[in-house]
Amino acid sequence: MAHVKIKVDAMTAFCLDVFQKFGFTAEESKIITDVLMLSDIYGIESHGAQRLVRYHKGISSGMIKVEAKPEIVFETPVSAVIDGHEGMGQLIGHFGMELAIKKAKASGIGIVTARESNHYGIAGYYAKMACDEGLIGISSTNSEAIVVPTFGRQAMLGTNPIAISMPADPYPFFFDAATSVVTRGKFEMYNKAAKPVPDCWGADENGQSCTDAGHVLANIKSKAGGGILPLGGAEELTGSHKGYGYAMVSEIFTSILSLGMTSNYNLMNNHGGTCHSFVAIDPKIFGDPEAIKKHFSDFLEELRQSPKRAGHDRIYTHGEKEILASADRKANGIDVDIKTLEEMKDCANYVGADFDHYFGDLGIDVQFNPEEHTQY
Amino acid sequence: MAHVKIKVDAMTAFCLDVFQKFGFTAEESKIITDVLMLSDIYGIESHGAQRLVRYHKGISSGMIKVEAKPEIVFETPVSAVIDGHEGMGQLIGHFGMELAIKKAKASGIGIVTARESNHYGIAGYYAKMACDEGLIGISSTNSEAIVVPTFGRQAMLGTNPIAISMPADPYPFFFDAATSVVTRGKFEMYNKAAKPVPDCWGADENGQSCTDAGHVLANIKSKAGGGILPLGGAEELTGSHKGYGYAMVSEIFTSILSLGMTSNYNLMNNHGGTCHSFVAIDPKIFGDPEAIKKHFSDFLEELRQSPKRAGHDRIYTHGEKEILASADRKANGIDVDIKTLEEMKDCANYVGADFDHYFGDLGIDVQFNPEEHTQY
Numbered sequence: 001m002a003h004v005k006i007k008v009d010a011m012t013a014f015c016l017d018v019f020q021k022f023g024f025t026a027e028e029s030k031i032i033t034d035v036l037m038l039s040d041i042y043g044i045e046s047h048g049a050q051r052l053v054r055y056h057k058g059i060s061s062g063m064i065k066v067e068a069k070p071e072i073v074f075e076t077p078v079s080a081v082i083d084g085h086e087g088m089g090q091l092i093g094h095f096g097m098e099l100a101i102k103k104a105k106a107s108g109i110g111i112v113t114a115r116e117s118n119h120y121g122i123a124g125y126y127a128k129m130a131c132d133e134g135l136i137g138i139s140s141t142n143s144e145a146i147v148v149p150t151f152g153r154q155a156m157l158g159t160n161p162i163a164i165s166m167p168a169d170p171y172p173f174f175f176d177a178a179t180s181v182v183t184r185g186k187f188e189m190y191n192k193a194a195k196p197v198p199d200c201w202g203a204d205e206n207g208q209s210c211t212d213a214g215h216v217l218a219n220i221k222s223k224a225g226g227g228i229l230p231l232g233g234a235e236e237l238t239g240s241h242k243g244y245g246y247a248m249v250s251e252i253f254t255s256i257l258s259l260g261m262t263s264n265y266n267l268m269n270n271h272g273g274t275c276h277s278f279v280a281i282d283p284k285i286f287g288d289p290e291a292i293k294k295h296f297s298d299f300l301e302e303l304r305q306s307p308k309r310a311g312h313d314r315i316y317t318h319g320e321k322e323i324l325a326s327a328d329r330k331a332n333g334i335d336v337d338i339k340t341l342e343e344m345k346d347c348a349n350y351v352g353a354d355f356d357h358y359f360g361d362l363g364i365d366v367q368f369n370p371e372e373h374t375q376y
Numbered sequence: 377m378a379h380v381k382i383k384v385d386a387m388t389a390f391c392l393d394v395f396q397k398f399g400f401t402a403e404e405s406k407i408i409t410d411v412l413m414l415s416d417i418y419g420i421e422s423h424g425a426q427r428l429v430r431y432h433k434g435i436s437s438g439m440i441k442v443e444a445k446p447e448i449v450f451e452t453p454v455s456a457v458i459d460g461h462e463g464m465g466q467l468i469g470h471f472g473m474e475l476a477i478k479k480a481k482a483s484g485i486g487i488v489t490a491r492e493s494n495h496y497g498i499a500g501y502y503a504k505m506a507c508d509e510g511l512i513g514i515s516s517t518n519s520e521a522i523v524v525p526t527f528g529r530q531a532m533l534g535t536n537p538i539a540i541s542m543p544a545d546p547y548p549f550f551f552d553a554a555t556s557v558v559t560r561g562k563f564e565m566y567n568k569a570a571k572p573v574p575d576c577w578g579a580d581e582n583g584q585s586c587t588d589a590g591h592v593l594a595n596i597k598s599k600a601g602g603g604i605l606p607l608g609g610a611e612e613l614t615g616s617h618k619g620y621g622y623a624m625v626s627e628i629f630t631s632i633l634s635l636g637m638t639s640n641y642n643l644m645n646n647h648g649g650t651c652h653s654f655v656a657i658d659p660k661i662f663g664d665p666e667a668i669k670k671h672f673s674d675f676l677e678e679l680r681q682s683p684k685r686a687g688h689d690r691i692y693t694h695g696e697k698e699i700l701a702s703a704d705r706k707a708n709g710i711d712v713d714i715k716t717l718e719e720m721k722d723c724a725n726y727v728g729a730d731f732d733h734y735f736g737d738l739g740i741d742v743q744f745n746p747e748e749h750t751q752y
Contacts, residue, residue, distance in 0.1 A: 181614065
């Protein structure tokens with residue numbers, strides 16, 4: 001599929017405009033845009049502008065309630081439970097981590113769990129919010145059940161990412177990963193390229209390993225059974241029960257503690273019901289934050305400097321690839337495929353934003369055919 | 377290798393005697409024994425009586441200091457840092473989780489990190505301590521570096537298990553797993569059976585996947601390079617960076633926050649330097665603990681009842697296998713191989729305990745040849 005490069009500033013301005021036209025305030029639109037743009041800038045394109053179509057769909061169908069405000073329904077000095085009232089996930093996420101940070105600054109630690117939300121973008125954004133304040137940040141979300149438990153053939157768990165970020169020099173530790181072996185986006189890439197996926201990635205309708213990405217994706221869509229495998233693949237021999245276990249840890253801190261919907265009820269009957277968690281920990285509750293940061297930075301450097309596998313010249317610590325991607329995207333723009341561009345134009349038309357004002361100089365004639373865009 | 381069944385009571389009485397003869401108080405010996413016995417009862421034999429030889433070695437070499445008492449060197453209402461002063465890991469572990477539980481009961485949450493400890497047995501024991509009190513328990517430990525980071529060829533990380541336990545009916549959630557794809561014990565089993573290991577398990581001295589268990593083990597012992605792979609195997613394609621990431625999460629909460637030794641310095645120069653973490657969270661800081669427990673139990677039951685993969689008649693939730701093993705071990709005894717039995721006799725002779733008093737009725741002539749037991 002053809003791709004274009006879009007400047008970060010142009011995409012940011014476009015998103016700000018679109019979300020305001022959807023009815024969000026300028027401040028809310030800035031938060032939503034910021035979450036999406038961080039994904040694109042960090043090279044996690046699957047969760048950036050590509051997702052605009054999902055939010056467009058969610059808002060226009062009424063699943064995402066534009067006017068909803070997150071409400072604290074239970075609270076202690078170190079914890080809170082938020083009811084998102086089916087609002088925009090990014091706003092609930094930002095509110096949740098702000099609250100966790102506030103509690104961490106006052107009490108040393110804050111754990112916030114949220115229910116009745118929607119897709120909130122990358123978990124890492126919220127972990128980073130705490131890290132930017134000098135704290136350890138952790139965030140997780142459950143999601144639509146597209147992952148099968150070990151020995152199962154029905155998807156019962158979301159890809160349930162867990163992200164953690166912590167200050168370090170020369171750049172922070174930033175680990176954001178689905179607890180499934182891969183996300184749906186990877187299947188879509190392989191399907192487009194007509195390449196078989198590794199046999200530890202997917203299960204067919206009988207729960208057996210399946211290397212046909214298109215078959216797994218079609219089954220997920222039609223709920224015919226099977227789905228993505230946990231980190232560790234299909235067998236206990238390769239650690240399947242461990243990935244399944246981390247997915248459960250995500251559920252505990254998101255849907256269980258908030259009394260929200262577990263992943264197997266997510267996105268049913270045009271109801272998101274997504275749950276999140278936000279943890280902020282002030283390193284000073286363990287002594288000297290600067291000494292801790294130095295100790296961590298030294299270890300990260302030792303890892304990077306340790307001997308490499310034959311054929312590899314670099315060992316990455318988590319967050320390094322995002323730093324490299326940031327430099328590239330800020331200089332060269334964000335990679336956007338034509339399908340996404342069409343969806344963006346569709347979205348602009350829906351809300352009455354001037355697509356050409358932002359992207360008219362791309363020199364690409366984006367075909368817009370409303371007939372093709374009634375289904376997402 | 378030949379195996380015998382030993383009754384839980386006999387093994388318990390033997391361990392209590394041995395640890396007291398090593399110089400631990402009756403109370404301390406009970407704690408240490410309790411940790412070891414839970415491993416055996418839960419079917420995690422690699423961390424039970426089989427490890428007696430390591431503690432014997434550690435104590436007799438002076439690496440484990442029998443008289444050491446854990447000291448709280450920093451503390452807030454929600455946190456603490458412990459210096460273990462090179463004492464017995466189980467005692468530091470028990471002290472650490474007791475402290476986390478106390479803080480959780482007073483403040484809702486307690487996070488304790490410990491440095492200068494030694495091998496503490498199974499991480500799950502400490503998570504279970506909190507769960508037994510109606511709390512969510514989490515524990516992790518770093519360990520000797522035998523795991524290579526993604527794209528590396530030198531072991532820089534321990535198998536760094538993370539355990540989490542939470543109350544549920546009819547039995548608690550109990551997830552205890554190395555962040556490496558497997559532990560060293562699995563390599564030893566395959567090596568004894570002369571079977572090739574899956575190619576996602578180990579790396580040779582060049583960092584390349586290696587299916588020869590004996591070769592990987594020999595390299596680990598001689599520090600020739602390579603080692604065990606992270607959960608997710610060798611490649612990013614299969615999630616190697618995720619297992620590596622979870623190992624890092626373990627380091628953060630164990631060695632980094634305690635300013636202790638990271639895994640790559642563990643066990644150097646007859647100095648353990650092992651670090652642990654202990655987290656206890658009272659579910660009542662999120663509302664109604666009984667409602668949360670019910671919600672969790674319902675989800676666990678839904679997972680167990682969900683459709684099975686062809687060829688499988690059961691989906692396990694984490695902790696179920698341990699419940700099944702407990703029933704078996706309590707009825708039928710613990711499986712102990714002859715080598716372990718010899719090591720136990722060796723240990724008994726060293727401390728002056730009467731081996732035959734406990735195991736004389738096994739009807740097996742345990743050969744004891746001191747010449748064979750000078751090296752561990």
